[in-house]
Amino acid sequence: MIESSTLTKKIKSLCINAGFSAVGVSKAEIITDESDYFLTWLSEGRNAGMEWLKTTYHQRINPFKIFPEVKSIISLAYIYNTPFKHKEQKNIPKISKHAWGNVDYHKVIKRILKELCIKINFLVKNQTNKTITTVYFVDTAPIMEKYWAIKSGVGWRGKNTIVINPQFGSFFFIGTIFLNLELEYDTAIDNICNECDICLKSCPTGALYNEYNLDANRCISYHTIENKNEIPDNINLHNWIYGCDICQNVCPYNNVKKTIYSQNKDFNPKNKFFNKSKDLYLNVTEEEFHNEFSNSPLSRLKFQNWIRNLRRI
Numbered sequence: 001m002i003e004s005s006t007l008t009k010k011i012k013s014l015c016i017n018a019g020f021s022a023v024g025v026s027k028a029e030i031i032t033d034e035s036d037y038f039l040t041w042l043s044e045g046r047n048a049g050m051e052w053l054k055t056t057y058h059q060r061i062n063p064f065k066i067f068p069e070v071k072s073i074i075s076l077a078y079i080y081n082t083p084f085k086h087k088e089q090k091n092i093p094k095i096s097k098h099a100w101g102n103v104d105y106h107k108v109i110k111r112i113l114k115e116l117c118i119k120i121n122f123l124v125k126n127q128t129n130k131t132i133t134t135v136y137f138v139d140t141a142p143i144m145e146k147y148w149a150i151k152s153g154v155g156w157r158g159k160n161t162i163v164i165n166p167q168f169g170s171f172f173f174i175g176t177i178f179l180n181l182e183l184e185y186d187t188a189i190d191n192i193c194n195e196c197d198i199c200l201k202s203c204p205t206g207a208l209y210n211e212y213n214l215d216a217n218r219c220i221s222y223h224t225i226e227n228k229n230e231i232p233d234n235i236n237l238h239n240w241i242y243g244c245d246i247c248q249n250v251c252p253y254n255n256v257k258k259t260i261y262s263q264n265k266d267f268n269p270k271n272k273f274f275n276k277s278k279d280l281y282l283n284v285t286e287e288e289f290h291n292e293f294s295n296s297p298l299s300r301l302k303f304q305n306w307i308r309n310l311r312r313i
């Protein structure tokens with residue numbers, strides 16, 4: 001019978017070969033430490049209009065509600081960083097790095113995870129003769145992706161609330177796999193934000209009201225992506241029309257000499273909409289908007305909210 005540590009190593013190399021840059025494994029358990037923070041955060045209304053975070057609270061803190069037989073949770077990092085930078089100029093709308101390319105990360109990562117899970121199932125069958133079940137997620141499922149990634153050492157929790165990896169910073173998505181198989185578990189790594197608080201000082205709206213705490217009511221990313229209603233008058237979007245990268249752009253761990261960029265060129269910005277004037281954006285018709293952004297997370301934004309965001313900068 002193959003040892004759990006050898007099997008874990010083989011699964012991890014499948015993950016790296018699939019295109020992920022870091023992988024960590026946690027034992028599945030009910031989240032007890034962070035669940036109190038989460039509850040307080042919700043009770044203070046920091047989730048803004050994201051009611052779905054409240055209604056799925058019990059699932060988010062309890063992975064067994066998603067998959068009752070889950071034993072292990074694999075967390076994966078998929079880098080989307082590219083060397084391009086926005087021009088700091090009035091009248092130039094900004095789309096966040098994660099969305100400015102010709103690719104919807106949900107689709108691309110789900111496709112990779114689907115194939116990876118087939119390979120993991122096959123490997124386990126081959127090595128142990130056991131048939132296992134694997135379930136994969138990226139972003140949309142009611143699970144605490146950052147919590148599991150931190151627990152398994154994929155990165156530490158930055159004071160901007162985002163997971164940071166010591167080798168390649170924080171411009172990566174998290175993919176997650178639940179499986180009903182015991183594996184060898186990883187441990188968390190040290191938090192090396194230390195005395196730094198550049199992200200807190202740089203957030204232009206004060207959304208990072210405390211270390212490790214974000215108030216979505218004041219976050220540009222929330223207002224430009226998730227807010228379904230009017231953006232309050234006191235929120236200055238600082239030219240961001242989809243997402244916001246400020247608290248990551250300023251982070252020293254995203255500004256190292258040998259930055260590691262995504263291997264996937266689809267994450268490069270779409271030339272047509274990169275560092276172009278606001279007028280060009282405003283001239284996009286509804287049909288063009290759907291055609292241009294069908295392969296981007298912006299496809300989730302209604303055309304009327306695209307216009308809403310543009311009119312607010």
Ligand code: B12
Nearest residue numbers: 037038096139145161162163173174212214221222243244
């Ligand atoms: C809701 C959501 C948002 C919301 C809320 C953001 C947030 N900080 O939670 C909004 C719309 C604002 C948002 C924005 C962004 N998001 Co988002 N988002 C999510 C989602 C769907 C859920 C996150 C969640 O559970 N939030 C709830 C809050 C309560 O959780 P939390 O921040 O982890 O807060 C906890 C800690 O603060 C902790 N805590 C509080 N005090 C203390 C003190 C100490 C000492 C400690 C240890 C802990 C602690 O307790 C809190 C409660 O659990 C996840 C996907 C998923 N399913 O997990 C993606 C996700 C977090 N988002 C992601 C991304 C990329 C972004 C953006 C960068 C996109 C952009 N450029 O605009 C921004 C980043 C903004 C920011 N500074 O966080 C990635 C992050 C990847 C990474 N490397 O970490 C995720 C994981 C999606 C993915 N699969 O890749 N997002």
Ligand code: SF4
Nearest residue numbers: 203219220244246247
């Ligand atoms: S995404 Fe932008 S607005 Fe939101 S916390 Fe970071 S810097 Fe502040």
Ligand code: SF4
Nearest residue numbers: 158159193196199251
């Ligand atoms: S800017 Fe500084 S405090 Fe903020 S996440 Fe990066 S290292 Fe941590």
